[in-house]
Amino acid sequence: MSGNPSPAALRAAVRSQAHTGNTSGLAPGYVQCNIVILPCDWAYDFLRFCQLNPRPCPLIGMSEPGDPHLPALGDLDIRTDVPAYRVFEDGRPVDEVHSVEALWRDDLVTFALGCSFSFEEALLAGGLEVRNMSQKCNVPMYRSSVTCAAAGPFRSQMVVSMRPFSAADAIRAIQICTRFPSVHGAPIHLGDPQLIGIADLQTPDYGDAVSVHPTEIPLFWACGVTPQLALETAQPPFAITHSPGCMLVTDVRNSALAVL
Template sequence: MNQDTSPQALREAIRRGDFTGNTSGYSAGFVQCNLTILPADWASDFLRFCQANPKPCPLVGMSTSPGDTALPPLGSIDIRTDVPSYRVFRDGEFTEEVNDITALWRDDLVVFALGCSFSFEEALLADGLDVRNVSEGVNVPMYRTNIECTPAGPFKGNMVVSMRPFKAADAIRAVQICTRFPSVHGAPIHLGDPGLIGIEDINQPDYGDPVTLADDELPVFWACGVTPQVALEAAKPPFAITHSPGHMLVTDLRNSQLAVL
């Protein structure tokens, strides 16, 4: 498996259990998605939460009806097996991590696929920028912040962000590039002092792995699709499933299809 592996081949390897790692840098050119799965009677409120918070929760696709395990516009997908790692929540509490949710599947579940920052990393790399989590071969660092999301029904909470360090000129270029990709979080929401958005220790991410931050670099923060996991903690639905941070649904949709020219 590498950056040239097709999305279908990568999903088939995931389905067989041959690939369980984070998906950053794989299947270059194709949209990767965060995942939230909820019972149908919670789905309308979560949809409104996504619509009210498009930066952290940009909706790329969703089930056509409860119980559907396929997402036809995004590829030949079985949502029960085609994500490398899933998180299971019960009453808002994270209870377990699994590589297959077939045994947990229910006929009332609705799938939401949300845009992921891994998709715009390709555009940053193509411009010659060093995407640190890719060059260091680790999962991107993610942090809880003090930035409040707009509530919708029981769903509320503070935004989660992902961070990539850049020198000042490269940070400006990253803003310019990512502005073209609003469906995968768009431009950064903060540059510089992490304390201003409630991050106490940049070397201790809440999710993912720390990366090297040089003295002449700025931490650059993007809204992150792990934010729904914080909203699940607040809403406390009886049952929910998400992707594990960094372990995305890789689709057949091309990043270029989401770009705003």
């Protein structure tokens, strides 16, 4: 999808399946969310996991059981308004679909978690290049060796997203992102990726590799794909998430989440 669609227009395109891919750079100015949907008897432990790990799992919204709407985030339907969903059974991804209407149940609870795509707008406004946007691809994401705090059956290593900058721009990027704790905040690491268990930046676990110039420093942010690893460990009988890079776009402005 090209241009700068409004959140409502983008969700309409997603609902009709005219847009089924990455949402980075779309509907600029508005909060994008990672999604986790679980049966209500698993919801409390996952809520605790989010509370204990606010960097990878910053909670923006949570639904009532069986309610596919999140009115505080906009006029949306969680069953149709995410470009691509992953379906999990016993902790394993078994399918990827563009609507979960046929899978919806009265006991399902939706968690909307802040996404780093939201702070990319602030980086651009600060005059910085965001490499995955300039190269028109999904942000690279990696499984790291950083351990999250456990909550009940939910435990995992942290997934991180990476964006490279020159040294001066890296300092500016950290300053900018620190103002947005609700969408992952400042990076958790910069520099040598091997120090957080990443062997090769050109082979991300999710998303697409981007170029990293010899004079640049890779910056790593906590990533909302982390819950998908926690699902593998917890093994709930059924769960739904977004597909990495395919976010729920809300009507909430990024500026509303900024800490001045």
